[in-house]
Amino acid sequence: MYDIHKWNHVFKLDPNKEISDDSLEKVCESGTDAIVVGGTDGVTLDNVLQILARVRRHSVPCVLEISNTESLTPGFDYYFIPSVLNSQDKKWFMDLHHQAVKEYGDIMNWDEIFMEGYCMVNPESKAFQYTHSTSLKDEDVIAYAQMTEKMFRFPFFYLEYSGTYGDPKLVERVKQKLDQTLLIYGGGIYKAKQAKEMAQFADIVVVGNAIYEDLSNALKTVKAVKN
Numbered sequence: 353m354y355d356i357h358k359w360n361h362v363f364k365l366d367p368n369k370e371i372s373d374d375s376l377e378k379v380c381e382s383g384t385d386a387i388v389v390g391g392t393d394g395v396t397l398d399n400v401l402q403i404l405a406r407v408r409r410h411s412v413p414c415v416l417e418i419s420n421t422e423s424l425t426p427g428f429d430y431y432f433i434p435s436v437l438n439s440q441d442k443k444w445f446m447d448l449h450h451q452a453v454k455e456y457g458d459i460m461n462w463d464e465i466f467m468e469g470y471c472m473v474n475p476e477s478k479a480f481q482y483t484h485s486t487s488l489k490d491e492d493v494i495a496y497a498q499m500t501e502k503m504f505r506f507p508f509f510y511l512e513y514s515g516t517y518g519d520p521k522l523v524e525r526v527k528q529k530l531d532q533t534l535l536i537y538g539g540g541i542y543k544a545k546q547a548k549e550m551a552q553f554a555d556i557v558v559v560g561n562a563i564y565e566d567l568s569n570a571l572k573t574v575k576a577v578k579n
């Protein structure tokens with residue numbers, strides 16, 4: 353068992369994007385705490401199994417952030433399950449989950465499963481649009497963070513700026529409201545300085561697109577968070 357409380361940096365690999373063996377090795381051996389496999393669209397059983405097998409050549413923990421039921425497979429260390437709090441469609445909050453538990457409930461290892469209360473805060477992002485999310489004011493985000501911890505008791509609250517760098521002041525305000533639930537920040541981290549800034553407040557910083565667009569700077573975010 354890995355201790356997620358000790359994690360502060362993860363790389364998110366999109367199964368729908370190509371990465372060479374050489375780049376993948378650099379990502380996996382970077383000193384990051386875990387590889388999270390996840391994406392919004394084009395996530396299939398085939399590309400999830402392929403990336404899992406390739407990451408498994410390395411010893412880094414590997415987590416599946418579930419995007420859809422079709423691509424669910426055993427073999428990951430943990431499963432992170434998004435529940436989109438600001439979606440207008442309850443499907444993304446709990447209905448897909450309900451269906452999946454009906455189907456797999458008896459064979460699930462609940463110790464491997466971690467719920468993420470998600471707030472989609474970048475209206476331009478694919479993830480925001482795909483999940484029919486609504487725009488939020490800072491006070492809404494803070495209330496959702498409190499609900500995540502005090503009402504739902506989820507282990508994670510995910511502030512998702514996917515594709516754009518967010519507001520550190522909001523990240524700080526959200527963190528101030530959380531005691532038990534870990535705060536994940538993701539979105540637009542391309543530089544060590546940005547990773548460091550968000551890591552002052554977020555428990556875990558996620559670096560995604562930068563892996564594919566500027567690997568050398570993406571790798572520098574690990575040290576920036578860890579020092």
Ligand SMILES: CC(C)=CCC/C(C)=C/CC/C(C)=C/CC/C(C)=C/CC/C(C)=C/CC/C(C)=C/CC/C(C)=C/COP(=O)(O)OP(=O)(O)O
Pocket residue numbers: 366390391392393417418419420421424425426431433434435436444445448449450452453456459460461465470477478479483512514515560561
């Ligand atoms: C074989 C087997 C069954 C084994 C394991 C058992 C197990 C773990 C069962 C789990 C059961 C369960 C409860 C499953 C949940 C089912 C489910 C489909 C839930 C829905 C999850 C959800 C809300 C997905 C929505 C999409 C989403 C929020 C994705 C998150 C990733 C994200 C925001 C990526 C960022 O976007 P990206 O794609 O990178 O964007 P760009 O391309 O623009 O960069």
Ligand SMILES: O=P(O)(O)OC[C@@H](O)CO
Pocket residue numbers: 364512513514515516537538539540541558559560561562
């Ligand atoms: O791709 P970026 O913008 O780094 O975002 C990371 C992650 O939060 C996406 O789910």
Ligand SMILES: [Mg+2]
Pocket residue numbers: 366391560561
């Ligand atoms: Mg991405």
